[in-house]
Amino acid sequence: MLQLGHWQFESVINGTIRLDGGAMFGVVPKVLWSNSQNIDLKNRILLATRTLIARHIPSQRIVLVDTGTGSKWSDDDAERYGIESNPEAIDQALAAMGTDADAVTDVIATHLHFDHCGGMSEWDKAPGGQLSVRFANARHWVHREHFQHACAPTLRDRASFLPVDFKWLDEDPRAEFVEGDQPTSDIPDLTFELSHGHTPYQLLPVFELGNGSELFFVGDMAPTGAHILPAWVMAYDLFPLKSVDERVALANRCKERGTIVAFPHDVKRGIVRLDVSGKKPRIGEVLCP
Numbered sequence: 001m002l003q004l005g006h007w008q009f010e011s012v013i014n015g016t017i018r019l020d021g022g023a024m025f026g027v028v029p030k031v032l033w034s035n036s037q038n039i040d041l042k043n044r045i046l047l048a049t050r051t052l053i054a055r056h057i058p059s060q061r062i063v064l065v066d067t068g069t070g071s072k073w074s075d076d077d078a079e080r081y082g083i084e085s086n087p088e089a090i091d092q093a094l095a096a097m098g099t100d101a102d103a104v105t106d107v108i109a110t111h112l113h114f115d116h117c118g119g120m121s122e123w124d125k126a127p128g129g130q131l132s133v134r135f136a137n138a139r140h141w142v143h144r145e146h147f148q149h150a151c152a153p154t155l156r157d158r159a160s161f162l163p164v165d166f167k168w169l170d171e172d173p174r175a176e177f178v179e180g181d182q183p184t185s186d187i188p189d190l191t192f193e194l195s196h197g198h199t200p201y202q203l204l205p206v207f208e209l210g211n212g213s214e215l216f217f218v219g220d221m222a223p224t225g226a227h228i229l230p231a232w233v234m235a236y237d238l239f240p241l242k243s244v245d246e247r248v249a250l251a252n253r254c255k256e257r258g259t260i261v262a263f264p265h266d267v268k269r270g271i272v273r274l275d276v277s278g279k280k281p282r283i284g285e286v287l288c289p
C-alpha cells in the first residue's frame with residue numbers, strides 16, 4: 001500500500017485479458033513492441049485489468065477506479081478474449097486495508113468498455129437473470145456524454161460495449177452522471193480530467209497529494225507503460241491524433257508537476273513515476289507493482 005498526502009493507494013489486478021498485439025500498438029511494427037510483451041500463439045498479448053483503490057483518510061471515502069471484466073462471462077466469450085477474471089482480488093485488497101466492499105463510497109468508471117466496468121455488477125443468481133450491484137452502497141461516477149456514446153456506439157467500437165454492464169445505471173439512484181467539459185465531484189482532494197482520443201469523454205481522476213503533487217489514473221489514454229510513447233497509439237482509439245496530443249500533454253504535465261501515474265492494464269507496474277528527463281518519456285521508479 002502506498003500512502004501519499006491524505007490518500008492511501010493500492011493497485012489491484014482483478015484479472016487478465018488477452019488482446020490482439022497489433023490492435024494494441026496500431027501502426028507500430030511488431031518488431032518494435034514484441035520484445036517487451038507476453039505474446040500467445042494467436043498473437044494476443046497479456047494485459048492486466050486493474051482497479052485502483054484509493055482511501056481518503058480524513059473523510060474515510062473509499063474510491064475504486066475501474067472494476068475490470070467482472071464475473072458475468074460465459075466460457076466461450078471468456079475464451080475469445082483470454083479472460084481470467086479474479087474479482088475477489090478487490091475484496092482481498094480491501095480486507096488488507098481493514099475494510100470491505102460495503103464500505104466503498106465511490107466507484108469511478110473511467111469509461112464503459114467491458115474490461116473497465118464489467119465488475120460493477122454480477123449475476124444475482126443465474127446468468128441472464130437479475131443483476132446485483134457489487135459495491136452496493138457506492139455512488140457510481142461516469143460522464144453522461146460517454147454513457148450516451150456507450151448506449152449508441154459506432155460500428156467500429158460497439159464490440160467493446162456490453163449493455164448488461166452499464167444500462168442499469170440509467171435508472172439507479174446510485175449513478176452519478178457528471179456533465180460538461182470541466183466536471184467536478186464532492187470527493188475531497190480529487191478532480192477530473194477528460195480524455196477523448198481513445199473514446200469520447202473518458203473520465204480520469206486526479207488525486208491531489210498536497211504541495212502541488214498529484215497521482216493521475218490515466219485510463220486507456222495510456223493503458224500500459226509501453227503506451228507512454230506518444231506515437232504508440234492503439235488501433236482501438238477512435239481519434240488517434242488526439243491520443244498523441246494527450247500523451248504529449250501527459251509527459252509535459254509530469255515534467256512540470258512530477259505527476260505520479262497509475263495504469264489500468266500494465267501487467268507489472270500499477271503506479272509509477274515517469275522519467276521525463278530525456279527526449280522520450282520512460283518508466284522511472286515503480287511505486288506499486
Ligand SMILES: [Zn+2]
Nearest residue numbers: 111113198220
Ligand atoms: Zn478502453
